[in-house]
Amino acid sequence: xxxxxxxxxxxxxxxxxxxxxxxxxxxxxxxxxxxxxxxxxxxxxxxxxxxxxxxxxxxxxxxxxxxxxxxxxxxxxxxxxxxxxxxxxxxxxxxxxxxxxxxxxxxxxxx
Numbered sequence: 001x002x003x004x005x006x007x008x009x010x011x012x013x014x015x016x017x018x019x020x021x022x023x024x025x026x027x028x029x030x031x032x033x034x035x036x037x038x039x040x041x042x043x044x045x046x047x048x049x050x051x052x053x054x055x056x057x058x059x060x061x062x063x064x065x066x067x068x069x070x071x072x073x074x075x076x077x078x079x080x081x082x083x084x085x086x087x088x089x090x091x092x093x094x095x096x097x098x099x100x101x102x103x104x105x106x107x108x109x110x111x
Contacts, residue, residue, distance in 0.1 A: 003073065006049040009056065011042040011077070013088035017060060027060065027080055037063050043088040051099055052092035058085040 002008045017039050019031040039062050045052040059079040066075035 001044070001073070001075070001077070003047065006047065008047060010045055010047050010050070010052075010073075011059070011061070012045055012052055012092055013042045013085065015041040015085060015088070017041055022060070022062075027062075039063075041082060041085055041088075043085050043092065045092060051096045053096065055084060055089045055092065058082050058088065 001010050003010060019028065019035065019039070022028045022039060023031060039060055041058055042061055043058045044056040046054040046056060058081075059077075060082050061077055061079060063078040064075055067073070068075055
């Protein structure tokens with residue numbers, strides 16, 4: 001993921017997926033004995049001012065490494081492309097709509 005001043009790409013959403021499901025999908029051959037990381041499905045978005053604008057696809061995150069503290073994001077992900085997660089897309093657009101509506105109403109009240 002790459003972002004400068006809130007514009008770029010970012011993963012949003014977290015739908016956890018079991019190792020049994022990953023094995024069924026053919027992504028892994030056998031389940032790890034002691035797994036520290038729990039895989040999940042996330043949707044990659046093109047963002048402007050951190051607001052999701054355009055979904056670029058959903059991915060299964062098999063691992064991640066790095067830091068994510070507010071505006072400081074320096075992470076590396078291990079991804080496997082999967083079909084678009086419609087629930088995450090709806091949630092992303094809903095968040096964007098609510099934020100834009102809130103800003104519109106705030107600006108309207110001050111004018």
